[in-house]
Amino acid sequence: MIPFDFDAAVIGLGAMGSAALAHLAARGRKVIGFEAFSPAHSLSSSHGDSRIIRLGYFEDPSYVPLLxxxxxxxxxxxxxxxxxxxxxxxxxxxxxxxxxxxxxxxxxxxxxxxxxxxxxxxxxxxxxxxxxxxxxxxxxxxxxxxxVRPEAAVAAHLALGRRHGAALRLATRVTALEPDDAGVTLRLGAERIRVRRVVVATGPWIAELVPALAALAxxxxxxxxxxxxxxxxxxxxxxxxxxxxxxxxxxxxxxxxxxxxxxxxxxxxxxxxxxxxxxxxxxxxxxxxxxxxxxxxxxxxxxxxxxxxxxxxxxxxxxLPGEDFLLDQLPGEPNIVVASPCSGHGYKFASVVGEILADLAENGATGWPIDAFSFQQLQGKQPVPAAD
Ligand SMILES: Cc1cc2nc3c(=O)[nH]c(=O)nc-3n(C[C@H](O)[C@H](O)[C@H](O)COP(=O)(O)OP(=O)(O)OC[C@H]3O[C@@H](n4cnc5c(N)ncnc54)[C@H](O)[C@@H]3O)c2cc1C
Structure with a gap:
């Protein structure tokens, strides 16, 4: 078997990816993070000085334990x-x-x-x-x-990840994922990196590496x-x-x-x-x-x-449909964990989402209540209509 270069890779270092990287590294995992541009850049979802956090969640009370x-x-x-x-x-x-x-x-x-x-x-x-x-x-x-201050939070999660030994590759785009029974090979142009697990947290680019979301995100x-x-x-x-x-x-x-x-x-x-x-x-x-x-x-x-x-x-x-989140393993590919927790209200959760993504990448399961955020829940739902 081809040896693994890393226990885990995190693709996309915005709010969610930076948090996942920090949690995985803090647990002693050998982890690498990739960011196509720079963290919290102006085309991402994680810039602009401030994001609201609140406990009394009008969207649904079931979010409160996560909050x-x-x-x-x-x-x-x-x-x-x-x-x-x-x-x-x-x-x-x-x-x-x-x-x-x-x-x-x-x-x-x-x-x-x-x-x-x-x-x-x-x-x-x-x-x-x-x-x-x-x-x-x-x-x-x-x-x-x-x-929450979004740019500061991303920088803090990345600093924490680095302190625990995470490797960072900025201005580096992962162009394809090649899963097999034991792990995943990442393609970066001609370069290949083999990892045991991958977290895909690529925000508005999510469908490029997860085509199953093309019609839903x-x-x-x-x-x-x-x-x-x-x-x-x-x-x-x-x-x-x-x-x-x-x-x-x-x-x-x-x-x-x-x-x-x-x-x-x-x-x-x-x-x-x-x-x-x-x-x-x-x-x-x-x-x-x-x-x-x-x-x-x-x-x-x-x-x-x-x-x-x-x-x-x-x-x-x-x-996403229902203006909800997705945090799940890719169906049929348990070594690929997909994170699309936005729908315009995800930032406040990034600190717990990082913990959940680390759980999913390490164990394939988490004790946090995320059943509502599965691929299964998206089945048959209509995408959120856009004006154009
Ligand atoms: C104006 C605005 C206001 C908001 N207000 C709130 C609020 O008040 N409260 C709240 O809780 N939430 C709020 N949100 C939502 C919140 O900001 C998002 O849920 C969150 O930022 C999403 O983070 P992310 O990490 O999923 O995506 P992103 O921040 O977009 O990060 C994804 C990263 O992946 C990188 N990437 C993409 N493809 C690749 C690739 N192939 N290889 C390597 N890297 C790649 C991108 O460059 C990007 O940096 C708001 C959002 C906006 C835009």
């Missing part, structure tokens, strides 16, 4: 690397009482006994004047909400914008929580207090759902329709933040 572990693992990463990764600001989830965000958050809070407060429009005006609510809207406040374009606050005190870190806001048929918006002198950041979940063709091509630049959507939102809903628009950025979501 609890994610918080623990983010704090452990901070301790292990001396990096500032997780900031607690509180989170406001705003909408009408029957909106998915408000009713779903309350369902999660009830199911897991999570501390929260329900604030009506009057209480919000007193406590969080940055936000303009309609009289029939309410907010669910959770003190434990906050944000839909990368879409996302846009965010930063605004100069009109009222620095009301929008400051320490005063203004991160937030999600239901917007009825339009969807939902999210945002952050003014961070690091960059202003208040807002975006609309899934934006215009514009499908990205070739992920190697740059995203279409920000246009007037993009900025009009976000300018209108901030003027109406965060008037004290609605000063001049300072900056914009594009990013990518990789959407």
């Amino acid at each position: 609890r572990r994610a918080y623990e693992n983010w704090r452990a990463l901070e301790r292990d690397t001396g990096t500032d990764v997780l900031t607690i600001t509180g989170v406001l989830q705003i909408g009408r009482p029957d909106s998915p965000i408000v009713s779903g958050t309350l369902a999660s809070c009830r199911a897991y006994g999570l501390d929260h407060q329900v604030l009506d429009a009057g209480a919000m005006a007193q406590r969080y004047p940055a936000f303009a609510l309609d009289p029939d809207e309410i907010a669910v406040f959770e003190a434990q909400g906050g944000f 839909t990368p879409i374009r996302q846009v965010v914008a930063w605004y100069e606050p009109k009222d620095a005190a009301a929008t400051a870190l320490g005063t203004m929580p991160v937030f999600l806001r239901d917007a009825g048929l339009v969807g939902s918006f999210f945002g952050f207090p003014a961070l690091d002198g960059a202003g208040v950041k807002v975006g609309k979940h899934a934006h215009f759902r514009e499908a990205i063709g070739d992920p190697d091509h740059p995203n279409a630049p920000v246009n007037e329709a993009d900025t009009a959507l976000l300018d209108d939102f901030i003027a109406r809903r965060l008037p004290l933040a609605a000063g001049a628009r300072r900056d914009t950025a594009t990013c990518r979501y990789t959407m």
Whole structure:
């Protein structure tokens, strides 16, 4: 038998791959990571200063145990690397009482006994004047909400992996996987590397190495914008929580207090759902329709933040059916572990996803509840529709 060069390879070093690399290396595995560009680059999904983390998960209460572990693992990463990764600001989830965000958050809070407060429009005006609510809207406040710094978290996971002996190959694209009964041969152009297990965490490029996902994983374009606050005190870190806001048929918006002198950041979940063709091509630049959507939102809903628009950025979501995650071994190829946990809400989980991917790569199983994130669960489901 051809000997193995490594116990495991991780392909793609964004949020998920960097975390998997750190966990595998910390367990003493001989591991190598490959990144086609540079970690957290601007065509990936893991850049842009901030990602919301919250416990009361409106999408489904079943995520809460994973979130609890994610918080623990983010704090452990901070301790292990001396990096500032997780900031607690509180989170406001705003909408009408029957909106998915408000009713779903309350369902999660009830199911897991999570501390929260329900604030009506009057209480919000007193406590969080940055936000303009309609009289029939309410907010669910959770003190434990906050944000993760995506670039810092990727760098910290890679530093931890390196400290435990992981090898890194940046600007190196894996072009094909050749599995056999015992392991997997990676092709990098003419070069070949043989490993026992592979974790594929290639974000918007996932279908290139996992063709089974070509019809199911839909990368879409996302846009965010930063605004100069009109009222620095009301929008400051320490005063203004991160937030999600239901917007009825339009969807939902999210945002952050003014961070690091960059202003208040807002975006609309899934934006215009514009499908990205070739992920190697740059995203279409920000246009007037993009900025009009976000300018209108901030003027109406965060008037004290609605000063001049300072900056914009594009990013990518990789959407799966049900806007859910995939964390599983490739059917028929147990030595290939596939990770596509995005659908626009995956970052906060990266610290526990890394642990789960290490479990799957080492043992083919994990004690964490991921049955909902299997290839089997995707069977027969329709891809998330994109606008283009
Ligand atoms: C604007 C925006 C806001 C978001 N907000 C939130 C939020 O508030 N909270 C939250 O929890 N989540 C949020 N998300 C989602 C979250 O950011 C993603 O779930 C997460 O970043 C996905 O990380 P990833 O590692 O799967 O993918 P990526 O970060 O895209 O990493 C994949 C990497 O694989 C590399 N790669 C691809 N192919 C190859 C190859 N063949 N060989 C080697 N390397 C390869 C790529 O270059 C890339 O670096 C948001 C996403 C966006 C875009």
